[in-house]
Amino acid sequence: MRSIIFKFCSAAILPFLLSINANAGEVIVISNSGITIPAEEIKDIFLGEKQFAGSTKLVVIDNASAQAGFLSKFMQMDAAKYNNIWTKKSFRDGLTVPEVKSSDVEVIEFVRRTPGAIGYISSTPTGVNIIR
Numbered sequence: 855m856r857s858i859i860f861k862f863c864s865a866a867i868l869p870f871l872l873s874i875n876a877n878a879g880e881v882i883v884i885s886n887s888g889i890t891i892p893a894e895e896i897k898d899i900f901l902g903e904k905q906f907a908g909s910t911k912l913v914v915i916d917n918a919s920a921q922a923g924f925l926s927k928f929m930q931m932d933a934a935k936y937n938n939i940w941t942k943k944s945f946r947d948g949l950t951v952p953e954v955k956s957s958d959v960e961v962i963e964f965v966r967r968t969p970g971a972i973g974y975i976s977s978t979p980t981g982v983n984i985i986r
Contacts, residue, residue: 856980863940881923883985884965885972896928899972903937907970914952915973917961921954924974 889907891899898904904911913974917924925936943949955961958975965971966981 857883858863860946862920881920881927881974882976882978883924883928883984884962884972884979885985886969886985887981888969889972890983893985894938896985900929900952902943902947905949910970913968913971915961915971916954917958917963917974917976918954918956918972919958919978923976928974 864971865910883896884894885907889910891907895904898911901913902914919932923932925933929936940949940951944951955964955973958977958979961973961975962979963983972985
């Protein structure tokens with residue numbers, strides 16, 4: 855009996871755990887369709903070092919649901935270091951800390967309707983530029 859329960863639980867839980875692990879590393883950086891951003895400028899943009907794309911002011915958006923993967927993959931830092939950098943920049947340089955959206959859907963919608971917006975998500979979007 856115990857063996858049957860274990861097999862049933864394993865069969866039900868294993869695919870779920872594998873899908874979480876497979877999606878955990880996928881992060882896609884997106885921008886409003888009105889701007890073009892080279893991939894090598896992502897880090898500078900999200901650290902406030904680059905604030906314009908041509909004459910368009912960039913609007914940086916963080917995604918709470920994908921932030922850990924983004925910081926690890928693109929920024930090579932953790933959330934504490936990222937937040938510390940932005941705290942210093944907001945006081946020292948007067949920069950506005952990036953707004954945080956709670957989901958991919960919110961980020962996609964904001965980026966789609968906001969000129970100069972750039973953010974990151976964990977699902978494939980439509981209606982925005984994907985930065986490769």
